[in-house]
Amino acid sequence: MFVDSHAHIDGHEYDDDREEVIQRARAAGVRAILTVGTGDPHSDGLERAIELAESHSDIYAAIGTHPHDAKLFDKTAEEKISRLATSSSRVVAWGEIGLDYHYDNSPREVQRQAFRRQLVLAREAKLPVIIHTREAEPDTIEILREEWMSAGLGGVMHCFSGSLELARAALDLGFMISFSGVITFKKADELRSVAAQVPLERLLIETDCPYLTPVPFRGRRNEPAHVVEVATALANIHEKSREEIGRITSENFAKLLRIDL
Numbered sequence: 001m002f003v004d005s006h007a008h009i010d011g012h013e014y015d016d017d018r019e020e021v022i023q024r025a026r027a028a029g030v031r032a033i034l035t036v037g038t039g040d041p042h043s044d045g046l047e048r049a050i051e052l053a054e055s056h057s058d059i060y061a062a063i064g065t066h067p068h069d070a071k072l073f074d075k076t077a078e079e080k081i082s083r084l085a086t087s088s089s090r091v092v093a094w095g096e097i098g099l100d101y102h103y104d105n106s107p108r109e110v111q112r113q114a115f116r117r118q119l120v121l122a123r124e125a126k127l128p129v130i131i132h133t134r135e136a137e138p139d140t141i142e143i144l145r146e147e148w149m150s151a152g153l154g155g156v157m158h159c160f161s162g163s164l165e166l167a168r169a170a171l172d173l174g175f176m177i178s179f180s181g182v183i184t185f186k187k188a189d190e191l192r193s194v195a196a197q198v199p200l201e202r203l204l205i206e207t208d209c210p211y212l213t214p215v216p217f218r219g220r221r222n223e224p225a226h227v228v229e230v231a232t233a234l235a236n237i238h239e240k241s242r243e244e245i246g247r248i249t250s251e252n253f254a255k256l257l258r259i260d261l
Helices: 018-027 045-054 067-072 075-087 108-125 137-147 164-172 189-196 224-238 242-257
Strands: 002-007 030-037 059-063 091-100 129-134 155-157 176-179 203-205
Touching: 002 203, 002 224, 002 242, 018 030, 018 224, 030 045, 030 091, 030 224, 030 242, 045 059, 045 075, 059 075, 067 091, 067 108, 075 091, 075 108, 091 108, 091 137, 091 155, 108 129, 108 137, 129 137, 137 164, 155 164, 164 176, 164 189, 176 189, 176 224, 189 224, 203 224, 203 242, 224 242
Parallel strands: 002 030, 030 059, 059 091, 091 129, 129 155, 155 176, 176 203
Antiparallel strands: none
């Protein structure tokens, strides 16, 4: 039993074979997938994620405005996401939201404003949040401490590739830490060291597909079936069986999102 806690299978990269991808995930033992709708909040990207979740009993949706698109997060987008987040029981989280200072696709102050506002909206919708942070650790933690610490709704540090300090701060805030295929990369020794210090009850696994394909599939489009490789890597780190890591991370996923698997 495995769960892909962060995928983008609603994206156009899967338009030609989406159902085959879903079937391969099931055959690999993946019991649930969280597909995360991103992109221009004025496009149909968010609706695509929800529609996919509503048509498959083992797929759930998260929606939000990614920091890359923060410059597009206006009042219309805010009202749209708030409406969609509460109109379908398949929407179980708000995200991915946060800060990305690596690409700076949106101005940093605009990113911070959109991040703060979406934390407020997620609290109102009573949804946990999925956090994207890249080269923005101090600001991310500061904003979460100010806007989210008292929410009691939890969240995920998704596709974790940060420092031990970030991991500890996130754990103090009650977050789950989710690892992707990056943890299988040859040069990821430091990340594996961080993963070893994350308590089992706070671990999640994900693909972030179509990106970050794990070893031994690097060079190909990623897909939810490959989350098993992430579980294998964490099993080696924590000296557990792959199946035990699958069970633990699935239970963590269900607890955070308040769903039955």
